[in-house]
Amino acid sequence: xxxxxxxxxxxxxxxxxxxxxxxxxxxxxAYVLPGWTAGRISIIIFLILxxxxxxxxxxxxxxxxxxxxxxCPLFNCVTD
Amino acid sequence: MLSLxxxxxxxxxxxxxxxxxxxxxxxxxxLLILPTTAAIGAAYMPGLGNFFAEPLGDFVTVLYxxxxxxxxxxxxxxxxxxxxxxxSQRIIDIEQKSLFHRVISEIPMKRIQDVTIEINxxxxxxLKFGDLRVQTAAEGAFTIKNAPHPHxxxxxxxxxxxxxxxxxxxxxxxxx
Numbered sequence: 001x002x003x004x005x006x007x008x009x010x011x012x013x014x015x016x017x018x019x020x021x022x023x024x025x026x027x028x029x030a031y032v033l034p035g036w037t038a039g040r041i042s043i044i045i046f047l048i049l050x051x052x053x054x055x056x057x058x059x060x061x062x063x064x065x066x067x068x069x070x071x072c073p074l075f076n077c078v079t080d
Numbered sequence: 081m082l083s084l085x086x087x088x089x090x091x092x093x094x095x096x097x098x099x100x101x102x103x104x105x106x107x108x109x110x111l112l113i114l115p116t117t118a119a120i121g122a123a124y125m126p127g128l129g130n131f132f133a134e135p136l137g138d139f140v141t142v143l144y145x146x147x148x149x150x151x152x153x154x155x156x157x158x159x160x161x162x163x164x165x166x167x168s169q170r171i172i173d174i175e176q177k178s179l180f181h182r183v184i185s186e187i188p189m190k191r192i193q194d195v196t197i198e199i200n201x202x203x204x205x206x207l208k209f210g211d212l213r214v215q216t217a218a219e220g221a222f223t224i225k226n227a228p229h230p231h232x233x234x235x236x237x238x239x240x241x242x243x244x245x246x247x248x249x250x251x252x253x254x255x256x
Contacts, residue, residue, distance in 0.1 A: 017146060023179055024153050031161050031174075031182075033082060033093070039160055046153050053146045060139035069136070 003066035010061055014054065021050055085169060092236055094164040097209035097228040104155050111148055115141045154179060164212075164224045166233070168240050171214060173222050189244040191216045195237050197230040 025043055032039040084090070119137070161176040171192075175183040192214055199210035204226075212227040212234065227233055 013143060013146075017150060020150055020154070020179075024150075024157050027157050027161060027176075027179065033090070033165075036160075042153070042156060042160070046149070049149055050146070053142055053149065057139060057142040057146065060135050060142055063135040064139055065135070 002070045006061070006064075006066050010057070014057075017050075017054070021046070082165065082172065084167065088167050088169045090165060090167050091240060092166045092233060094166065094212070094224055094227050094233055096159065096162065096224070096226045097207065099203065099207055099209065100226050101155075101159060108148070108152055112145075115144060164227070166237060166240070169244065171222070171237070173224070185219070185222065187214060187216055187219065187222060189237075189241050190248055191218060192237070192241050193217055195234045195241075197227075197234050199230065 024046065028039045028043050119141075157179065158176050161174065161182075163174050165172040165174070169189055171187040171189070173183075173185040173187070175185075177183060194215040196213040196215070197210055198213070199205055199208075204210050207228075208230075209226050209228045210230045211223055211225050212230045213221050213223045214237065215221045
């Protein structure tokens with residue numbers, strides 16, 4: 001149950017992130033003049049960092065023992 | 081995005097001075113090192129246990145970094161797309177108020193009445209940036225805050241203003 005709730009929350013977060021990231025990329029692609037290279041470079045940096053962090057988030061999400069957090073206060077369930 | 085008319089060239093693109101980004105950058109760095117500080121602090125707090133050493137702690141930290149990255153790029157987009165494009169015939173003021181709020185105004189050179197610069201403060205004087213205000217006949221005043229090298233920008237605007245006025249006089253004379 002805890003895993004399902006966490007998965008829904010994480011999916012919502014990824015959806016929210018993808019929406020805003022798309023908006024940023026759209027703006028940096030649509031509203032720049034041909035000579036403005038910094039805008040294009042920043043899109044690449046943003047995409048690379050986002051993908052790395054999203055991969056790490058998914059990795060730690062799957063690694064987290066969600067079942068152990070059911071019915072106990074946060075921070076005090078898993079120790080050592 | 082921007083279509084130039086015949087015989088129109090982009091003279092200068094003015095963005096706010098980089099000094100404007102210093103304060104948000106410091107805030108960003110502080111927020112970036114916050115999880116590390118929190119992890120060190122949590123190790124000494126019995127209530128928190130070893131939260132930051134667990135996968136859940138890492139997961140929360142990565143989500144925090146993603147939000148931080150998003151805000152940093154939102155700020156950068158706002159800074160980068162907020163420009164004044166001075167062409168040989170007009171000034172295009174693109175104001176990126178937020179991600180989904182964009183205001184574009186155009187000022188034809190022939191309507192410009194006065195160009196004023198205001199450099200106020202030690203940092204502004206040393207780093208050579210200030211407010212550049214263009215007064216027009218009909219639309220009122222347009223201001224770009226914290227423009228770098230405002231003297232040069234003013235000179236360029238006045239040069240093309242004079243050129244446009246002279247061209248207008250010649251075309252009027254030819255028409256008579």
